[in-house]
Amino acid sequence: MEMERYKDFSLAFHDRVSANRIPVNGTIEVTRRCPLTCAHCYNNLAMDDSGARSSELTLDEHRRILDEITEAGCLWLLFTGGEIFARRDFLDIYAHAKRNGLLITLFTNGTLVTPRIADYLAEWMPFSVEITLYGRTRETYERLTGIPGSYDMCLRGIHLLKERGVPLKLKTVAVTINKHEIFDMVRFSKEELGLECKFDSMINPRIDCSQSPLAIRLKPEEIVEFDLQDAERIDAWKSFASKYTRPVQSVETAGELYHCGGGVNSFAIDPQGLLSICVLSQVDKFDLRQGGFREGWEHFLYKVRRQKKISTMTKCVDCQIKAMCGMCPANGELENGDPESPVDFLCQVAHMRAQAIGMRVPEHGACEYCEGGSGYAELKEAFDAMHRRSKMNPDVTKRYLPVASQSAGTGCGGGCASCGPK
């Protein structure tokens, strides 16, 4: 019998299974209904959306699918929403997954956590619960969620779980509405609650094609300013960028369209039982009401992953800073309606990030944001102004700002579990 530190086991195990195409990481969106109406959310629907509710998988269907993914080798399972506790039977779904021996993470906003739910989770501990905090003050929190009273409900949920020793982490998403409270949230979480607090600032359009969340997305220079405010974060980007170099390619040799773990070691299932590469991807779905998980994984997703090739020589194909960029086919689809077309916003963030770590970006096609490109001067000006601002702030190096992903540089942070090791 070997006892390993969990982190070592996880990294080594992911390494070992990556060659074997085993679906070890799964994400199940149990519902898209949610009691909050956050302006940045990519998929939330109203609690009383009867169409959404009636189309959701039943408890029995969930049990069958959980048995099938367990049989296929799933070990880490993320339950997310909408809000998972919007489903009255969520604990029954959870209990089944737990009995199957899955290591379960729960994403929740915490507002529907009751003493009964907290007691249950304390008895049947999940691997982790992650609650998103939307503001340090009631005013900011509720401006973003749109629901009076939601701030107190969230804090109550946090305390109920924390008191019972349920493994809990907080996280937040930086948008224009709460950007001034990010550090206060991190400080509050660490110093007052003793909880780790992660951070992300990448916002996607909604999966129903609405671009409304983008109205409160931070500017590229604001996102990179957060990077610059943390020396460790900058070091992590540097080491990540230095590892990621590839030979220049042509369309013929460029290979598979997807370059994440989706369809190789991870998958997502939506509330109606549609299986796909990740929660963001809204194309290529396999209906688990019509066929079993094994068929969906071994045949359908296999084809999506292995047979979809790069067809256009965009500037992304040979880009050497891709590792610092959230560009992926799902983001391309959501923002441009095309999996291969570069997302301008992400490209700007990545090029500013490269400037922030002092990295010269090797030539990669006709890129507007590289030296000599049409957008370079403006990008540089915005970067320099931001850099001056952040240098003038004497407090910045003392700040602590963790990142959303355990391995820096896994990119998008759009709720997709496909990008990096857990």
Next chain:
Amino acid sequence: MTRSIAGETILVPVQNRVGALDSIYTLNDIGTVIWKALEAPSDIGCIASAIADEYEVPTEIAAGDVAEFLERLELTGLICRTEA
């Protein structure tokens, strides 16, 4: 409970009050056979003779290995000894 994935046997806590998962146990082939044998109450002698048959080793050697393995499981709180 155990999960067998990609030829590895992993001990996954199900009902637990331990909070964050800091460490994880994996079992080799013999460990997996022993663990399976423990699904119902059993004793060292029975498990050792099953191992001795399966791996063609003398029963005394198997008994020593089984006793050592059970001791480690007991020390980590994964099993508990009961009186026959």
